[in-house]
Amino acid sequence: MARANGVDGLIGFIGKDNTWRERLLQVIDEHIGPALEEFDLEFGDLDELLGDPWPMTLWGCAFEDLLGRTYGAGETNVVDVYLGRRGWNESAEDRAYLASLRATAPSLYEVSQIVPGKSMELRDLLSDADPVTVREKSATRILKPWDRIAVRVVPQGKDYVISGALLHFPAEAAEFLLDGLRQTLDLDPESELRLDEDVRRCCAPLFANAWLFTQLPKILDPEMPTLTNSSGDLLEFHDLRFALSTGVLQKDVLSRLSKRSDLVPEGQKAWSWITAAPETRSAQGGGMTLDTSMGGQTVLGYLELKGKVLTLSVNSAERAGRGRVMLTDTLGDLVKPSLTSIRTVEQELEEREEAPADEIPLDIARQIVHEHLDRHYRDTLDQPIPALGGKTPRQAARSADGRTKVIAWLKHIENSSARNMESPMAEYDFRWMWEELGVLDART
Structure with missing residues (x-):
């Protein structure tokens, strides 16, 4: 002092x-x-x-x-x-x-x-x-x-x-x-x-x-906040591995999966499993909600076909159950019953801490993160936000009361990003969001 x-x-x-x-x-x-x-x-x-x-x-x-x-x-x-x-x-x-x-x-x-x-x-x-x-x-x-x-x-x-x-x-x-x-x-x-x-x-x-x-x-008494996905499910990482039945070829599985509109190709043998409509329930007990969206829709999991195994990765027990039913109905006897591995949030964090750091150049890492944030927040502008009374940011910005809430929401996410000082997120420029929502005058 x-x-x-x-x-x-x-x-x-x-x-x-x-x-x-x-x-x-x-x-x-x-x-x-x-x-x-x-x-x-x-x-x-x-x-x-x-x-x-x-x-x-x-x-x-x-x-x-x-x-x-x-x-x-x-x-x-x-x-x-x-x-x-x-x-x-x-x-x-x-x-x-x-x-x-x-x-x-x-x-x-x-x-x-x-x-x-x-x-x-x-x-x-x-x-x-x-x-x-x-x-x-x-x-x-x-x-x-x-x-x-x-x-x-x-x-x-x-x-x-x-x-x-x-x-x-x-x-x-x-x-x-x-x-x-x-x-x-x-x-x-x-x-x-x-x-x-x-x-x-x-x-x-x-x-x-x-x-x-x-x-x-x-x-x-430090406690990890309650972490949920946007469906309100407690976060828990499940990998469901479906071995192909004897005599089944990859092309047989690919043919069945290609008929599903909720599987978006991410490569020749990888898919994002998405919802038909956005899922936006608030976190339990005021915790944190973590999830990924695509085109305004929630990504429920990721599918990958390698060799004789089809793997579905999801972030909750509820989604694991839904995914098992979805793939069993779609593939039938083309696959054997799934084997499931489960990791808690704590175990996932420990694995990431023990894993060797990716030697990605800082400028490349910054570009990757910023492009991801561009896509994420572009989708977010058209998604219902609990802090905005269940309205999308674009909808909320049309009224005086909603505009006030939008400004507070923008300040919150911009400040949270800037405080993540060990990540390229800290350098992300949110100005375009203020302009897009017509509230740039409140930022200066």
């Missing part, structure tokens, strides 16, 4: 003054005490659990909160006291910064227009204030478009800067904070939050509390 702008001297002053040091400890307890009590932790445990720099960032949130508080009938403020006693030791610029920091309340901001190493634009999600461009070096190299952060935006001369305590809020943490603010302020659960600086200053501890109450459970 310690940085220039006069903050170093102020921290030292508080550390040597018993009264102000005790007050800081009380504010720290407001910011992190509820979470420590809830999860039966000590402050020292946060170093191991959260890692650098988060314990000091949380300390910084409390420290900055203290700077805006007043005590006693005389409304004594630590910044005023420090500047009165030691202000002669600080530059005019540093004195002005401390005064601005004291007067600034925290808020939740949405990040956009990032210029790494220079600046970013922040939109206050808790007020109607116009977006501001802040000068910033380190954070702009880490943050991604549409990230949400809790921080103080401090005027400095003609510019704006951010304070030292910045918390990155994932989607669930942001929602937890917004719900907590509504409950604390006794507001309607669906109301749009528009809070003045005095209210946000009073609610400052809620920012750290919301962040901790959503981060600690994931660290203390």
Whole structure:
């Protein structure tokens, strides 16, 4: 937390003054005490659990909160006291910064227009204030478009800067904070939050509390999210191997399979098994839905004929059952009863981790991934999306309410892609989707 702008001297002053040091400890307890009590932790445990720099960032949130508080009938403020006693030791610029920091309340901001190493634009999600461009070096190299952060935006001369305590809020943490603010302020659960600086200053501890109450459970009891396919089936990988009957030739099998309209050739002896209509059920328990689509239709599995064996690969027990019936009805006595191997998600991940990395040049990998994403999202624009009320993005974008949901949906998928920093996905340009849906003006 310690940085220039006069903050170093102020921290030292508080550390040597018993009264102000005790007050800081009380504010720290407001910011992190509820979470420590809830999860039966000590402050020292946060170093191991959260890692650098988060314990000091949380300390910084409390420290900055203290700077805006007043005590006693005389409304004594630590910044005023420090500047009165030691202000002669600080530059005019540093004195002005401390005064601005004291007067600034925290808020939740949405990040956009990032210029790494220079600046970013922040939109206050808790007020109607116009977006501001802040000068910033380190954070702009880490943050991604549409990230949400809790921080103080401090005027400095003609510019704006951010304070030292910045918390990155994932989607669930942001929602937890917004719900907590509504409950604390006794507001309607669906109301749009528009809070003045005095209210946000009073609610400052809620920012750290919301962040901790959503981060600690994931660290203390990490669980793989429930993974399903778009049919709502739990993800489990099945390979059904049908050996050809004695005397049966590949051409006999190929002839039967060619008559099925739901088998799309992917080569001379490979097929995608697709649905007659898209399948779009939401994931169980708020988990994640994984699947592949083709031309707006869900790919249920993949078929491949090698030598004397026909293999069907699917991602759930339900689809394995459907596939077995489909191939048995289609091929009859051309194949023997299937043998099935099953792998859980955990086993599949372990196999992939143990497998040698493909030595594909980065530019080729990027091209392959981006072309896949082009096809995937082109199909997605015409598929029902649960987050859009079951409408396709094109349909939803035609109304004012739907347009708002489409913008939020686009921000979510773009931010998720950008945060996948070890993959070529991070470099994918979503601009064309904003243009296609007529909402590009909301991206700038």
